[in-house]
């Protein structure tokens with residue numbers, strides 16, 4: 292069995308790393324393609340170093356662009372790679388443009404696709420990732436879901452049960468493996484902050500940062516929260532550009548940093564008192580770590596982090612963000628770790644792949 296793993300953007304690296312390791316442990320032939328959707332050293336290379344990912348066998352160097360440009364460029368560059376390497380299975384993760392573009396290429400060449408993190412739905416069609424998720428799941432032969440809600444969403448869309456495999460949350464494999472190393476970093480200490488004495492902020496959704504009015508509203512709320520507890524802001528390049536353009540987010544005690552590597556960020560988050568975010572991955576990581584998370588979005592494709600974990604959904608109303616942050620700071624945090632978020636998801640995926648390959652007609 293020959294497998295081709297695809298990465299493109301920051302949230303892909305920590306999902307492919309444990310799988311690549313498990314495939315290698317099982318002696319399965321595998322190659323790694325990096326589309327280059329994210330390319331700055333602190334959005335890409337640092338994750339190869341921190342996660343011990345092998346150097347990509349192929350780097351497509353796509354870079355930034357509109358959705359159509361980025362998707363089309365990946366499709367054009369990835370097709371010859373497939374023709375060259377002739378994999379049995381292409382593995383894509385998450386919901387970024389590289390995920391859907393590579394799935395389209397493979398499906399059209401009759402090559403099976405496995406989608407890790409399948410079945411998540413925000414039911415918000417204005418979100419580019421929702422389009423990517425639905426299309427990728429439609430194309431994939433193997434749908435590897437993190438939780439029961441994923442299975443249910445797919446069943447509602449008429450997906451045959453034999454394509455759905457609940458394997459758990461692959462991000463948590465990376466978290467479990469790297470937490471001890473992450474705890475040795477000391478970003479907070481370098482900022483003069485103590486464990487539990489600060490909040491962490493990340494913000495990068497176009498709907499939150501590209502409209503100046505929304506950006507000012509959110510950053511205003513964060514500024515007021517930061518007068519109660521300092522806020523360490525790991526700032527995505529998209530957001531950094533918007534903050535420069537608008538001048539938003541300059542008040543309060545907000546310590547703005549360039550994007551951090553995986554170990555430094557995980558270490559920072561693990562010792563924080565509160566996380567404010569619009570990230571998908573952070574909602575899950577905070578649930579595992581038992582840290583309260585206020586999600587600055589109207590909806591989430593990860594409802595289990597609310598129903599079982601430590602997440603709460605604030606929308607983008609400033610008063611609501613402050614209210615939820617205050618109750619998180621003053622109240623008890625309750626939540627539990629969902630089933631199969633146990634650090635063993637990659638091994639379960641390898642088993643699914645082996646069974647699929649052996650039963651192929």
Ligand code: UD1
Pocket residue numbers: 300301302328329330331334355356361386387388389419420495497527528529532571
């Ligand atoms: C992408 C994903 C999003 C994911 C996020 C994780 C899509 C549609 N969006 O959003 O789902 O949550 O990554 O971080 O795939 N930029 C740099 N350097 C980089 C990368 C980006 O400066 O290395 C800047 C560029 O100005 C670029 C902008 O960030 O135009 C946006 O990058 P892009 O990959 O298009 O989307 P993200 O907002 O990062």
Ligand code: UDP
Pocket residue numbers: 301302305462493525526549550551552553554556557569570571572573576
């Ligand atoms: N992350 C990181 N450094 C940062 C911000 C995030 O290593 O400065 C990690 C985070 O721990 C998680 C992943 O990146 O594992 C989430 O990526 P992101 O928020 O960019 O994307 P999303 O999950 O929203 O698609």
